[in-house]
Amino acid sequence: MATWLTETFGLSVPVVGAPMANVSGGRLTGAISAAGGLGMLGAGSAVSADWIRTEGAIAAATGKPYGVGLMAWSVESHPDHLDAVLELKPALASLSFGDYTPYVEPLRAAGIVVATQAGTVADAQEAIAAGVDAIVVRGAEAGGHGRNEVATLPLLQAILDLTDLPVLAGGGISGPRGLAAVLAAGAAGGWIGTAFLTCEEALTPDASRQRLLEATETDTVYGTVFDAASRAGWPDEYGGRALRNTFYDTWEGREDALKSDDEGHQQYVAATRGADPTSASLYAGQGVGALRKTTTAAEVLADLAAYKDLLRAALTD
């Protein structure tokens, strides 16, 4: 199936491996791109510009197009993240969560396709006004940060009706059925994160991988507890969807107190260092229930490519 996504980047599968901080480094990004999708580096607020350069070079070594995802709110205090992306010139850059407007034109002028994630129709309207090349619908069931306002399907339909810009669908696509559904609706591709979380090439630590494989679709929760503990600087407007754990349950409803609780902060930092799933954040979407085993990124993409058979079958009388 040819879509704006496959044509623009020469892909064989209409899938973007969504940027995931602490998960998608150069290895996963390159593996997704090498297997016919478009991999994206997840550059969180804690990485250095050199990390972006080094991991970008690893992804670029495949010779295939790849992308970089930046946190818009963090670029303000880390303008060197933007500089690193402008130097690398990946095929695609995404700027999400915060005011990304000033960065759209410099990226586009460097020949980089620019996308942003929208969690509401108002977000999509702002993206259109900001001059992005593509809009990513990020539904509430998605893993990681974003909004919790609208689920993927109603948001996708509303944004497809709103604009002629290419629209990618993110949130809850855990296999070929979900991909077939969004493509049939008119999306140019899937923007998929959770399905790649336990890939061999991901940065996911082993203990986290095990917990993710055991999780069911009802094990995730959306909130700001982990951001309050991490002190990374996330704006309150954006919570995150992660696996519920003991630390979350202890602090839910007391996020403001947690922001200034040194013990809670230290406990979280230690748990993150030790990849302790009872207290560290493990960001994942509702599609986590579909993760069964550790596979390669190429295997995930081969599985997703079965969307074609599903679409064909749907049209057969």
Ligand SMILES: Cc1cc2nc3c(=O)[nH]c(=O)nc-3n(C[C@H](O)[C@H](O)[C@H](O)COP(=O)(O)O)c2cc1C
């Ligand atoms: C572990 C994890 C980390 C994420 N980190 C980022 C990030 O650094 N930048 C970003 O723009 N989105 C990030 N996201 C959101 C993804 O880009 C995407 O919206 C989401 O994974 C799509 O939904 P799905 O997880 O249901 O496939 C992250 C998601 C996860 C699961």
